[in-house]
Amino acid sequence: MSTAETRTICKPGDYKSDIKPIWCPGCGDYHVLLSFTRAFAQLGLRPEDTVVVSGIGCSSRIPAYLSCYGFHGVHGRSLALATGLKVSRPDLTVVVASGDGDGYSIGGNHFIQACRRNIDMTYVVMDNRVYGMTKGQPSPTTEPDFDTALSPGGTGLSPFHPLVIALASGANFVARAFSGEPNETANILVEAIRHPGFSFVEVLSPCVTFRPDEREWKNLVHPAPVAATSDPAKAARRIMTDDGFNIGILYRGERRPYQIKAATKAIDIGELEKDFAL
């Protein structure tokens, strides 16, 4: 966060809008919404200075359920929207919400570029390893043998590794969270938002309707055995060799966040015209 934290006494409930979510009961995203409100409260963010930007998909419905400013954009382009917003309004706290389909499939290229740019924002991807909103197609993080109507028998493709891609592309903060631990997720979000540069948090968030097998995740997650490192290669190795259920902050980088070159002093437009005169 680039502005000095002002502690306003906002309770988590103040960050919820009065719109009731349409997510299926049991959806991990309800917990994620709780985590957002708790994190925002802990940080003392002003709702009017905070913007949540999203794409298309179940997770991307979240801006409407928060009382901050929000933008429910088109599929896969939330990071681009957020980039334009943040570089022109660096005073705002920008949080981007997405899902594994929106963020890693159609949004894949923008993901890589956003990590490279290291602009100060936080990217939260709710990963349920399926396209939920369109009724159950495989996503880039779906297991290769998962049977779906669009890929009968499974895709046979090795799943996308978002945390490692983020590291390789230059993200400054990488963490994995689990929706079923909303307090812990809130803590991670607080750290992510506080950390300068591009912070990426992947939240494992089960889809109760299309992936009921994911109810098992609560028995598989565990805290990461070591504290976060600031060495991206070390972090990448750890992530590539973990079981996919290490929860915690996995990397805290020290890259300088993108510097928006502010004009030293704005000049008069008339000055610009001088070059044209003969």
Add this chain to the structure above:
Amino acid sequence: MSKAPSIPPIFSVADLLAIAYRIELDAVERYGVLADQMETHNNPELTRVFRDLSKAESIHAAEIREMAGDADLNGRASALHSIWRKGESPEEVDLGAAHYLMTPWHALQLCLAGEKRALAFFTSIAETAKDAKVKEMAAELVEEEAEHVNLVYRLLRKYPEPTDSWCEDGDPPAAQD
């Protein structure tokens, strides 16, 4: 959510009550969220069940507030929370266990799990606290939670365990976007 919550450093009765208060308020919120979900998903019976549970928890919260007197419960709980970094609230209801076709039996199972967790939490404080007053208050809270647990068991007897077909829905999911 099968992890035991870690115990924050509890220095005084006021601290203990602040935590107990926060636990009840979290439960009020959770049951409220579940009631909203059931309402949005056209399950009126469960809407009522969860609104009732939310109300019951807010009564418990009010009782704790009375016990605490003037103490700034919210401020204290927030301050403790920043020390209490890891772990989930003991009575936190697992939203992941909800289902749009859930029956009252399911809801009460959810509630029972939460109450039992709270009971275990206060029991361990009662056992390990050094301060006598804290120990005494923790023991009182243990009694309260035990009563809640028993109440839920009694309520459960009113509802039959659902048959295998409780989550059958002939209609396919609807794509929205």
Add this chain to the structure above:
Amino acid sequence: MRESEHISVAIVGSGGAGALTAGNFLLEAASLAGWHGLLTRTVGPQIRGGEAAALLRLANRPVECLADRIDLMVGIDWLNVDRFGAEIEIGPQSLVVTDPASGDLPAFVSRAGARSAEVPIKDIAKSVPDGRPNMVALGVAAGVLGLSEQDLSAVIEKRLAEKGDKAIDASKAALKAGIIAAAQLDLGLRLPPPKARDAQCWLVSGNEMTGLGAIRGGVRFAAAYPITPASEILEWLAPNLAKVGGLLFQAEDELAAINMAIGASFGGTPALTATSGPGLSLMTEAIGLATATEIPVVIVDVMRAGPSTGIPTKSEQADLNIAVYGLHGDAPHVVVAPQSIADCLFTTQWAVYLAEVLQSPAVMLSDQFIGQAVAAIDRPADVAFIGRRATAVPQMGAYKRYAVAGGGVSPMAIPGMPGGQYTADGLTHNERGIPTSNENDHRVQLDKRRGKLEQFSYGDHWATLEGDGEVAVITWGSLTGAAREAVNQLRAGGFAVRLIAPRLLLPAQPERLQAALEGVDRVLIVEQTHGGQFHRYLRAHYDLPIEVRLLNRPGPLPIRASEIARAVMEWRS
């Protein structure tokens, strides 16, 4: 008991009640008995457990649109039904069956002054072991309509086979109880007995017919990116393409999907992708590429309400502009539109044929209404269109991929043909495909690509032309059915009206429309848009008589036959 040509039924319920399943079973049983029918559905915003209504129309002739009014509505419950009250037309003649346990009738029903009757659906379901209320509701509807228990039982056995005997028996028992309860109800209407059908009956959606049409037309590669309401085309094609030796491939997004399809086609495999408005917007650049490189490809757009994310589950006809005008530069291409669920089979097959023969992209504008509705139709006739692209005969000397000899279609070399090597290029190119900025080459190729489309003989399929009269109703796509019904009604009343519905939207056919408008001095243009896109398209490409009126409305409410008929009647001078 009055005989009626058609009867409309709504089954409504929420929270997993299974209203849509009941509607499906009802249509299937009616079609077994020999009636034609059409089933649409409307749902709330939830993914599961939402409020849902199955809307069904049965008749003794093909049904292509919803009626003006629901005759019978069976409510399993009324939770949140007011949300789509406007889509369920209830009138004083309608009979509404309600469960007393559901409480008051919804506001839109009481306002309409419908007759109501009570049947304790939920109690009846409880009285049957494992009985479900939707099967009781199905029995009630079936009993009122006079459908046979035997046909319904057959459907239950077939559709619930996976769930086992216990579920089948429970459903049959609940069904029977519902039929018995219906005995005391009197709709006052009945359908004439079904006529014997000479053709086999198919129970299909427009999206399924699109998939089959693609395969029949020769498509053997499909690139897929899911989007509502087109995903079912791709989900049907996934296993079925494989069965005929083809391949469906999931793409990372629509940009990739269209490029994959073009790549496959460049390699010689007829290819297709399917999407909706937002996806078509993304695809426009690559459709231009296919135009410039003269590579056949079919793009199906199942239109939904826009703009932008819009209303993904509702129908509209407002992608016409982007389909026709959305490519940058001068990029003539083919645009077609099916007119009914059955017509999706023919038009998709025709689109593949046109794309292959003309070496052009063909955009097919289907919509959510025909894409997702299910109809009991006569098995469509087999049609001989199979896409056949002219492929190059390897020749000595330099191969000219874009040679301009006769007709404008130049034989295409397929990788693997020795001597045919060329580089397909979106850059402006000469006859050999080599990039050029030469003004003659540019004009020659533009003329070639426009000429090949304009000189082609599209036959009578270019439009539906029915009846004669001084007034013409001009419409397209899924509104053709409602317009036809309106025109038939007016004709029966002694008022002659011509129906014109182009199936081929691009290239425009000005002379043929001129001929079709012979003797017509007034046209009523009917379309499901807010901005009158079809009206402006007609004005841009055709000469219209002086007197033109427009009946248009955006989604989500469909335009009904009676509205069209009324608009014409108001115009009688």
